[in-house]
Structure formats: structure tokens, C-alpha cells
Amino acid sequence: MAFPLEVRGLDPVQRRERVRQALQLVRLEGFEDRRPNELSGGQQQRVAIARALVFEPSLVLMDEPLGALDRRLREEMQYEIRRIQRSLGITVVYVTHDQQEAMVLSDRVAVFRRGRVEQIALPETLYEEPERPFVASFIGENNLLRGRVLSVEHDISRVEAGGQIVQAFQVTPCQPGDDVVLAIRPERVSLAPEPALYSNWFEAGIEDIVFLGDHLRLRVSVCGSTDFIIKIPNIVGHGAVLEGDRVQIGWTETDCRALAPDEEELTS
Structure with a gap:
């Protein structure tokens, strides 16, 4: 020394x-x-x-x-x-x-991809407000749904994803007909909510349940995806839900972010 x-x-x-x-x-x-x-x-x-x-x-x-x-x-x-x-x-x-x-x-965190800076921001901003699908998936766990914009009103887009209509906060400017990627954090999805509480409300099938101590990790099928993840606190209990159950889930439009696809997806 x-x-x-x-x-x-x-x-x-x-x-x-x-x-x-x-x-x-x-x-x-x-x-x-x-x-x-x-x-x-x-x-x-x-x-x-x-x-x-x-x-x-x-x-x-x-x-x-x-x-x-x-x-x-x-x-x-x-x-x-x-x-x-x-x-x-x-x-x-x-x-x-x-x-x-x-x-x-x-x-402050800078997220790099192939030598290029994707986003620089406070840790909380990167987590809560990712600007690109890569950042949304790289920082923490995120559900990514691919869809097409049906209409736009103010900052909210109506997006068709897997045969369902999802309302999402518009991060990048988009027009009807544009392809987008929807990002929803697993902990922001509510299980068995009151329909009136959320602008997005769907029936989902539970494919898998993993016990992780302080929370349960549910993999469900919804909006055309069979790998949609929900995290619920352990206080809900082990027996609250079982594999094969059909459940109601919901999330707010502001917790769902509509992002422009990454360049690699646009060219593939």
C-alpha cells in the first residue's frame, strides 16, 4: 500500500x-x-x-x-x-x-450496447423511464410485448398486441400503423384487480409459479405472450394461486410504456 x-x-x-x-x-x-x-x-x-x-x-x-x-x-x-x-x-x-x-x-448510469451509449440517467430514471427496449430489458426484469398502434390521443397510445387492446404511455412519437414495443414491469401488474381500477384489464392463464422467498414469480399467458411475468409479495401466500388457474390481471396505462423498436428489430 x-x-x-x-x-x-x-x-x-x-x-x-x-x-x-x-x-x-x-x-x-x-x-x-x-x-x-x-x-x-x-x-x-x-x-x-x-x-x-x-x-x-x-x-x-x-x-x-x-x-x-x-x-x-x-x-x-x-x-x-x-x-x-x-x-x-x-x-x-x-x-x-x-x-x-x-x-x-x-x-448516474450509462448503458452501452455494441460500443454505443443507449441511455444515460439516474438509476431510478433508467428503471422507471427506459427510452429503448434494450434498456427496458437490460435494467431489471421487464415484460416486452410487440404490437401495432391503432390510435393516439395526447400521450396515450391504443396498441393491438396479441389480439388485445393495450393502452400505453407514448415515450417516442408514433402514429397509427407504427410498430411499437410495450414495456411493463412485473411488480406493476396487479393480480385479481377491480376492473374499474385499471385501464388495462385482461384474463390470463398461469403457466408456472416459482417461490423466491419474499415474493412469488408467476409466468402467465396474456396478450399473445406465454412468458409474461408477474411478481406478487409473499404475504399473498403460497396457496393463493395455482398453476393452470385463470386469473384477472391489470395495470395502469402510465406503467406501460410504448417504445419504438430497436434498430436491429426494424432491419430484421
């Missing part, structure tokens, strides 16, 4: 103080005399971060620094890096293929 300071010409007293401060930052005080093989994977990763920060840079590039860690350590280190970055107030450019990691760590 002292090597970056040595090559910058700091005297031994300053080097020792900087190393002490860096170890304190990553919560490894008292580990100065440990050998690398005496540290856990998470502790070794903290040493690597301290080594990068010990000379007080204004900008740090992290290129998938947590890729070799197991899931528990990855999650622990994500919050450690977030805490360190905020306590120092430095700029960190963080490269990752893990969407959740990007959401946890970032103030």
Missing part, C-alpha cells in the same frame, strides 16, 4: 500516516502485519481499494473489481465501495455487467 506513495516521493512518516488512514477507511485497522493468504476474499478486496485510494486521487476507475467474489461478498463490498466513495467525495467510474451492482453504486 505504501508503494504508490514511495514512487511519489513522500517521506516515511507521511507514508505511514497515509497507509494508516487508508486502512481505517476500509475498516482494516490492526491488519497491517497480515500476509495476503491470512486475509479473506473480502478483506483482500478492501486492501486493493485502499491501495488505489492511498495517494488521494480525484478520479478512480474500477473495472469489474468484484467479479471474483461470491454473491454475499459482492453485496457486502458494493455497500463498502458506496460508503467509501461518499465519505471521500471522489469521482468513481465503475464498469460492471451486473445491473443490480450498477443500481446500488451509481449516481
Whole structure:
């Protein structure tokens, strides 16, 4: 850890103080005399971060620094890096293929595809307001339905998808006859709603149910798709719905976004 300071010409007293401060930052005080093989994977990763920060840079590039860690350590280190970055107030450019990691760590996220920036925004904006189908599917889980615009009134489009009429918020300008992709988050779909509560209300068949602890993940057939996903809280209970059931589902028009198809779809 002292090597970056040595090559910058700091005297031994300053080097020792900087190393002490860096170890304190990553919560490894008292580990100065440990050998690398005496540290856990998470502790070794903290040493690597301290080594990068010990000379007080204004900008740090992290290129998938947590890729070799197991899931528990990855999650622990994500919050450690977030805490360190905020306590120092430095700029960190963080490269990752893990969407959740990007959401946890970032103030702003840039989504790249084949070397091109698809969208740059706050994590919440990327999740709630994707501008392209690729971004909608890449950041979190999303239901994508392909359809054709029947009519447009103000910002709401009526779209035919799989023989059903879906009302959706118009993200990109479109006209009757245009092809669009509809994006609906699984947690925004309500199970067994009152018909009057939602502008979109359909009957769906349950194809599969997966128990995931805090929620159930339902795969249903609706609007021409057999892979439409719904997430319901575990408080609903295991026996509330069963495979093969016919259920009513619904969602609001503002939770359903009508996006222009990606260029690859238009040319295929």
C-alpha cells in the first residue's frame, strides 16, 4: 500500500500516516502485519481499494473489481465501495455487467450496447423511464410485448398486441400503423384487480409459479405472450394461486410504456 506513495516521493512518516488512514477507511485497522493468504476474499478486496485510494486521487476507475467474489461478498463490498466513495467525495467510474451492482453504486448510469451509449440517467430514471427496449430489458426484469398502434390521443397510445387492446404511455412519437414495443414491469401488474381500477384489464392463464422467498414469480399467458411475468409479495401466500388457474390481471396505462423498436428489430 505504501508503494504508490514511495514512487511519489513522500517521506516515511507521511507514508505511514497515509497507509494508516487508508486502512481505517476500509475498516482494516490492526491488519497491517497480515500476509495476503491470512486475509479473506473480502478483506483482500478492501486492501486493493485502499491501495488505489492511498495517494488521494480525484478520479478512480474500477473495472469489474468484484467479479471474483461470491454473491454475499459482492453485496457486502458494493455497500463498502458506496460508503467509501461518499465519505471521500471522489469521482468513481465503475464498469460492471451486473445491473443490480450498477443500481446500488451509481449516481448516474450509462448503458452501452455494441460500443454505443443507449441511455444515460439516474438509476431510478433508467428503471422507471427506459427510452429503448434494450434498456427496458437490460435494467431489471421487464415484460416486452410487440404490437401495432391503432390510435393516439395526447400521450396515450391504443396498441393491438396479441389480439388485445393495450393502452400505453407514448415515450417516442408514433402514429397509427407504427410498430411499437410495450414495456411493463412485473411488480406493476396487479393480480385479481377491480376492473374499474385499471385501464388495462385482461384474463390470463398461469403457466408456472416459482417461490423466491419474499415474493412469488408467476409466468402467465396474456396478450399473445406465454412468458409474461408477474411478481406478487409473499404475504399473498403460497396457496393463493395455482398453476393452470385463470386469473384477472391489470395495470395502469402510465406503467406501460410504448417504445419504438430497436434498430436491429426494424432491419430484421
